[in-house]
Amino acid sequence: MGRVRRMSLFLVFLILPLVLPASAEGFVRIGLKKRPLDENSRIAARLVDHETGSVESLRSGLGGEKYGSNEDIISLKNYLNAQYYGEIAIGTPPQKFTVIFDTGSSNLWIPSAKCYFSLDLFVNKEQIPVFNYLEYSKSRRSAAITYGTGAVSGFLSQDYLTVGDLVVKDQVFIEATREPGVTFLVAKFDGILGLGFKEISVDNVVPMWYNMIDQGLIKEPVFSFWLNGKAEDGDGGEIVFGGSDPNHYKGKHTYVPVTQKGYWQFDMGDVLIGGQKTGYCSGSCAAIADSGTSLIAGPTVKINQKIGAAGVVSQECKAVVAQYGQQILDLLVAEAQPTKICSQIGLCTFDGTHSIGMGIESVVKDTQDKSSLGRRDAMCSACEVAVVWMQNQLTHNKTQEFILNYVNQLCERLPSPMGESSVDCNDISSLPTVSFSIGANSFDLTAEQYILKVEEGDAAQCISGFTALDVPPPRGPLWILGDVFMRVYHTEFDYGNLRVGFAQAA
Numbered sequence: 069m070g071r072v073r074r075m076s077l078f079l080v081f082l083i084l085p086l087v088l089p090a091s092a093e094g095f096v097r098i099g100l101k102k103r104p105l106d107e108n109s110r111i112a113a114r115l116v117d118h119e120t121g122s123v124e125s126l127r128s129g130l131g132g133e134k135y136g137s138n139e140d141i142i143s144l145k146n147y148l149n150a151q152y153y154g155e156i157a158i159g160t161p162p163q164k165f166t167v168i169f170d171t172g173s174s175n176l177w178i179p180s181a182k183c184y185f186s187l188d189l190f191v192n193k194e195q196i197p198v199f200n201y202l203e204y205s206k207s208r209r210s211a212a213i214t215y216g217t218g219a220v221s222g223f224l225s226q227d228y229l230t231v232g233d234l235v236v237k238d239q240v241f242i243e244a245t246r247e248p249g250v251t252f253l254v255a256k257f258d259g260i261l262g263l264g265f266k267e268i269s270v271d272n273v274v275p276m277w278y279n280m281i282d283q284g285l286i287k288e289p290v291f292s293f294w295l296n297g298k299a300e301d302g303d304g305g306e307i308v309f310g311g312s313d314p315n316h317y318k319g320k321h322t323y324v325p326v327t328q329k330g331y332w333q334f335d336m337g338d339v340l341i342g343g344q345k346t347g348y349c350s351g352s353c354a355a356i357a358d359s360g361t362s363l364i365a366g367p368t369v370k371i372n373q374k375i376g377a378a379g380v381v382s383q384e385c386k387a388v389v390a391q392y393g394q395q396i397l398d399l400l401v402a403e404a405q406p407t408k409i410c411s412q413i414g415l416c417t418f419d420g421t422h423s424i425g426m427g428i429e430s431v432v433k434d435t436q437d438k439s440s441l442g443r444r445d446a447m448c449s450a451c452e453v454a455v456v457w458m459q460n461q462l463t464h465n466k467t468q469e470f471i472l473n474y475v476n477q478l479c480e481r482l483p484s485p486m487g488e489s490s491v492d493c494n495d496i497s498s499l500p501t502v503s504f505s506i507g508a509n510s511f512d513l514t515a516e517q518y519i520l521k522v523e524e525g526d527a528a529q530c531i532s533g534f535t536a537l538d539v540p541p542p543r544g545p546l547w548i549l550g551d552v553f554m555r556v557y558h559t560e561f562d563y564g565n566l567r568v569g570f571a572q573a574a
Contacts, residue, residue, distance in 0.1 A: 098142005098154045098169070098232050098307040140232040140286065140309040144169070144295075152295055152304055152359065152551060153257040157230040158241065166257040169307055170360030171293075171332050171561060172548070173262035174269035176229070176276055177242035180222050211242050211271050221246045229276060231261075234285045234309065240273045260360070263291065263561070265329040281563070286310035289564035293359055294573060297517070297555035317558035321569030322507040331356040332561055332568050336547055337505025339366075341374045349505075354546050357559050357568050361550030364518070365537035375499050375515070377489035377532040378480070385479035388415070388450040393472050396455055397462075406459055410451035417448075450479075491519060493530040502534075504549070506570060517556050 144154040145166075157164050158178065165178045212221035222245040229239035244259070262269070263277050281289050286309050294316035295305040306313070312321075324334040336355035339348045348369050372378075378386075392413050399409045410416040454475055461471045491499065499515035518533035533552035539545060560569035 097140065097313065098144060098309070140234045141313065142169070142232045142307045142309065144304045144306060154307070156261060158239075159227050162228070162230050165259055167259045167261040168257055168360050169263060169293075170260050170358075171263045172356065172358040172360045173260060174264040174266060174275045175242060175273055176239065176259070176261045177220060177222070177244050178259035180243035180245050209271075219246065220244045224271060224273065231276070231280075231309070234280065236276055236279050236285065237283060239276055239279055242270075263359070264331055268330040277563070280309065290560060290562045292558065292560040293554055294558050295359075295551055295555045297573070312558070312560050316574050317571035318574045319571055321558075321560055321571040322509045322511075323560075323562070323565075323567045323569040324507045326566040326568065327354070329566075330543065331358065331546075333546075334506070334568050339369075339371070340501075340503040340505070340510065341371065342500030343503070346371075346374070349547075354544075355504075355506075356546060356548055357554065357561070357570075358548050358550050359554060359559075361548050362552070363533050363535045363550050364552050365535050365548040365550065367538055367545040367547070368536040371502065371534045372489040372532050375491070375502070375532065375534075376495065377491045377534075379489050382479050383490055384447060385450045385454070386476060388447060388454055389472065389475050389479060392451065393454065393458075393475065394468075396451070396458055397468050397471065400455070400459055400462055406455050409455050410448055413451070415448050415451040488535065489532040491530050491532060493521065493528045496530060504553070511553075511557055511570060513553070513556060518552055520552075 142154050144152045153166050153168050155164055155166055167176070167178070209224040210221070211224045212219055220242070222243045224240055225243050226238050226240045229236040229241070262275055264275070266272070266275055266278060269275055277291070280286055288311050290311055291307060291309045292312040293305065293307055294313065296303050306316070327333050327335055333354055333356045335352045337349060337352055339346050346369075348366070348371075353366075392415065395413055396409055399412065400406065404412065457475050457478055458471050461474060466474070496515045496519055499519070501512050501514055502518060503510045503512045505511075513533075520531040520533060522529040522531060537548065539548075556573055557570040558573045560571075562569060
């Protein structure tokens with residue numbers, strides 16, 4: 069199986085077709101497109117599969133370009149600089165779906181026409197493609213993938229799969245009749261195409277990549293990713309099945325052997341911050357290159373603390389205290405009605421819109437929905453929580469200075485809903501380089517590369533590209549080098565030699 073990711077915010081985006089000009093003989097390419105983050109964005113969350121420990125992603129267009137008879141290059145699209153996805157087709161005649169090409173999972177699944185248990189389909193039924201199994205599918209066996217907060221279940225079916233210009237015969241895939249909660253409601257793709265090893269494939273299904281090799285569709289058992297990090301270009305990047313396009317990397321790849329089949333897993337050396345060893349990986353760590361993960365995730369460590377990033381929810385709370393704390397205290401001392409204070413200072417729209425004392429949970433929930441209205445609600449909820457905390461301390465005859473410091477300390481302890489942290493956008497130029505030791509080389513990420521900027525101007529928010537994730541044994545603990553890393557380093561997955569290669573992206 070693999071992993072499920074969801075975007076925590078809704079965003080309207082435009083999908084544009086992309087076919088890159090031929091530049092390397094013998095390739096068929098699948099291109100990617102992307103759209104810059106805006107204020108409505110949030111980072112894709114991940115849910116760990118309890119059965120296999122694998123990590124699944126959510127959703128990624130047909131537009132293959134053939135350079136030769138044995139390679140396929142697929143154009144990809146990008147959503148929010150956090151999801152790279154492309155188009156495939158299944159069936160006879162083919163039906164099109166957008167999927168994540170996910171190296172962290174091994175199964176292909178798309179929504180079925182019988183997907184009765186999908187909030188996504190219920191809300192967006194006119195926009196979401198579904199697979200008509202009555203007309204196309206050849207086999208019917210039940211299948212299920214269990215995640216930390218839900219499950220995808222349906223039937224195993226078999227049909228032709230079109231990827232770029234390649235047609236894979238008799239590919240087994242899952243027609244999902246049930247999807248987990250709101251996961252797909254906020255995602256911008258239909259399903260997942262796993263590119264991991266069969267060792268983590270549900271029901272021992274042969275992954276698409278294996279069939280592509282066995283059916284002689286590509287010359288070399290290699291595929292590679294180039295993820296375009298320049299949002300203004302509009303091109304999301306590409307996957308090359310059968311090789312690598314030298315126009316998209318500089319120098320030579322540094323190769324490391326696959327140490328355990330399942331994910332594309334390898335040994336990684338220490339993590340350096342500002343050129344100084346952290347000891348996080350003294351003696352080496354297990355790591356994977358994962359195209360289905362938006363950020364760089366690792367066992368609970370203090371990278372964000374080291375670079376000065378704080379939890380997103382904490383910053384919302386602290387912003388309220390910094391800007392309105394004294395005003396709130398003055399109103400409380402003047403015996404203003406606590407339930408109306410936040411509306412009086414303009415953070416809540418109407419009296420009674422929120423109940424005083426909604427608690428930390430409401431701050432987390434409202435911050436998780438980061439639309440312009442959601443952000444307003446988050447500030448409102450943070451204000452209401454601050455009022456309760458301040459009122460409580462006033463009843464204990466604490467000084468105003470003590471109360472403001474106390475509330476600030478409480479703000480720092482608030483959890484972010486998906487582990488996101490952010491920094492002051494004005495501080496990016498002063499943040500340290502973070503480096504990963506792979507093979508004999510150091511792979512550096514500057515702050516401009518690992519910070520994701522949301523919106524522009526006064527409304528800008530800068531999200532850290534690092535997040536904590538504790539993958540349980542037997543697959544964990546694990547470092548996950550996702551899109552933040554792969555945008556900077558062209559990544560080659562060499563199945564023939566069981567190795568992963570990294571080179572500076574061009």
